[in-house]
Amino acid sequence: MSDKINLNSLSQIIKDEIDKFDHKIDTASVGQVVSIGDNIATIYGLDEAMYGELIEFPNNTFGIVMNIEEDSLGVAIFEGDAEIKEGDICHRTNRVVSVPVGDALLGRVVNALGQPIDGKGKIDCREERAVELVAPQIMDRQSINAPLETGIKAIDSMIPIGKGQRELIIGDRQTGKTALAIDTIINQKGKNVICVYCSIGQKNSSLAHIVDRLKRTDSLNYTTIVSSGASEACSMQYIAPYAAISMAEHWMYQGKDVLIVFDDLSKHAVAYRTLLLLLRRSPGREAYPGDIFYLHSRLLERSCRLSDDLGGGSITALPIVETLAGDISAYIPTNIISITDGQLFLNTDMFNEGQRPAIDSNLSVSRVGSAAQTKVMKKVSKNLRMALANYREMLDFSRFGSDLDKSTRKVLAHGAVLLETLKQKQYKPYPTSREAVEIFVSQSGILDDVKIENVYPIFKLLYNTIQAQDPSIYETIDKSDTFDQEAQNKVLEFVKSIKVNFQTTERE
Ligand code: ATP
Numbered sequence: 484m485s486d487k488i489n490l491n492s493l494s495q496i497i498k499d500e501i502d503k504f505d506h507k508i509d510t511a512s513v514g515q516v517v518s519i520g521d522n523i524a525t526i527y528g529l530d531e532a533m534y535g536e537l538i539e540f541p542n543n544t545f546g547i548v549m550n551i552e553e554d555s556l557g558v559a560i561f562e563g564d565a566e567i568k569e570g571d572i573c574h575r576t577n578r579v580v581s582v583p584v585g586d587a588l589l590g591r592v593v594n595a596l597g598q599p600i601d602g603k604g605k606i607d608c609r610e611e612r613a614v615e616l617v618a619p620q621i622m623d624r625q626s627i628n629a630p631l632e633t634g635i636k637a638i639d640s641m642i643p644i645g646k647g648q649r650e651l652i653i654g655d656r657q658t659g660k661t662a663l664a665i666d667t668i669i670n671q672k673g674k675n676v677i678c679v680y681c682s683i684g685q686k687n688s689s690l691a692h693i694v695d696r697l698k699r700t701d702s703l704n705y706t707t708i709v710s711s712g713a714s715e716a717c718s719m720q721y722i723a724p725y726a727a728i729s730m731a732e733h734w735m736y737q738g739k740d741v742l743i744v745f746d747d748l749s750k751h752a753v754a755y756r757t758l759l760l761l762l763r764r765s766p767g768r769e770a771y772p773g774d775i776f777y778l779h780s781r782l783l784e785r786s787c788r789l790s791d792d793l794g795g796g797s798i799t800a801l802p803i804v805e806t807l808a809g810d811i812s813a814y815i816p817t818n819i820i821s822i823t824d825g826q827l828f829l830n831t832d833m834f835n836e837g838q839r840p841a842i843d844s845n846l847s848v849s850r851v852g853s854a855a856q857t858k859v860m861k862k863v864s865k866n867l868r869m870a871l872a873n874y875r876e877m878l879d880f881s882r883f884g885s886d887l888d889k890s891t892r893k894v895l896a897h898g899a900v901l902l903e904t905l906k907q908k909q910y911k912p913y914p915t916s917r918e919a920v921e922i923f924v925s926q927s928g929i930l931d932d933v934k935i936e937n938v939y940p941i942f943k944l945l946y947n948t949i950q951a952q953d954p955s956i957y958e959t960i961d962k963s964d965t966f967d968q969e970a971q972n973k974v975l976e977f978v979k980s981i982k983v984n985f986q987t988t989e990r991e
């Protein structure tokens with residue numbers, strides 16, 4: 484009997500003890516790692532964590548909340564997931580991922596979190612900006628009315644880009660996509676445009692080459708490079724373009740003009756797909772997650788031209804997309820084509836034939852930029868696309884037989900000169916005046932009887948002659964946007980006198 488009393492009291496004691504036990508662990512802001520692998524941690528706890536919040540792990544490792552489920556969280560770790568073990572405790576930070584912003588970033592190479600990776604020491608930025616922010620509203624924007632000069636003849640004449648525009652550069656691998664973007668950055672020297680180059684999933688050696696080029700052309704001092712290499716975690720590659728555009732936005736809201744390049748968004752889409760498949764989200768078309776369109780639209784919508792009330796700053800975006808065998812109707816290319824204001828299509832065949840930059844004028848468009856084209860450029864390049872289209876049509880036709888009538892031969896000769904004029908060396912952007920003069924000369928037909936290989940030397944001589952004898956022709960075009968009849972006649976006279984030293988052909 485006494486045994487029973489003892490047992491009863493014992494169980495009572497245990498019950499009392501259990502009741503008194505304060506079992507409340509703070510699961511609101513503390514969590515525990517349940518599993519870890521492939522840079523993805525599954526966390527128990529952290530009940531109040533927000534989507535996109537930064538989570539702190541031991542050893543100064545951080546991650547971002549990507550999945551919120553009923554009783555667990557999926558966190559993508561940025562770097563150093565090898566340090567994290569199952570059972571580790573992690574904490575909320577109560578802030579979303581943000582990057583340092585400001586002028587101290589100019590001339591620097593940083594990773595997706597804004598940390599320097601160029602070995603030049605600490606970056607002294609006073610402000611930070613969240614990487615994910617809502618794009619400016621419609622009323623905060625104004626239409627595009629100023630040109631962004633790329634210095635590339637084929638673009639400025641036929642597919643002009645305006646400040647605040649989003650123009651896609653699309654083409655197969657090794658067709659000069661990066662080259663176009665880098666030349667555009669080089670051309671912004673002295674034009675008060677800040678540049679941000681965001682490299683996603685590229686080899687470190689390619690990036691080193693780009694940094695070196697920018698340095699040698701004195702373009703690095705107004706450029707920030709945000710890089711997340713192919714060897715970095717998918718989460719870093721995923722966040723890199725958002726980090727880059729946040730840095731750009733800071734300048735835009737100060738009323739400055741910014742040019743941003745995303746090189747490239749195909750690799751970004753692949754990194755995002757990898758990340759979400761590891762987080763066990765269901766795959767959709769081509770195994771991309773369902774929100775892949777939103778991934779890029781919310782990024783590209785952040786570039787715009789702000790209204791004058793907000794300072795009139797702008798972000799011009801040049802996203803790059805790689806195609807396979809010229810297929811622009813694949814999933815990611817069509818998505819991004821529909822988000823942007825036009826595309827520069829680079830044609831592999833043209834590139835291999837030596838027509839570089841290989842801009843295909845048939846498939847390239849700029850839906851808003853022509854409103855911002857300079858008067859002179861608009862005038863001299865008016866018939867250019869049409870003449871090229873005619874040329875291409877005749878060329879296909881002429882392959883059937885050798886007897887061509889005079890008018891066909893004329894179109895072919897003229898088109899060949901136009902195409903030759905649009906060729907341009909890499910890293911050699913031209914001022915608008917030089918572009919306009921060359922396009923005017925080739926459009927005038929005066930070079931149609933010149934051997935094709937002589938077109939470039941004639942233009943080179945013409946440039947030197949004008950510089951030496953009448954530089955005001957260039958100055959008036961650049962400064963007051965006029966190229967009057969008198970100046971045009973002078974240019975044609977120069978060409979005539981240069982031409983006599985070059986052999987002409989029977990092409991006409
Ligand atoms: P990837 O798909 O590998 O990123 P890409 O499309 O970015 O390639 P680039 O790296 O820019 O292509 O250029 C490919 C090659 O073509 C480079 O060797 C580059 O020097 C050369 N190239 C690009 N543009 C020109 C040009 N206008 N004139 C001569 N060579 C050029």
Ligand code: MG
Nearest residue numbers: 660661662746
């Ligand atoms: Mg490239």
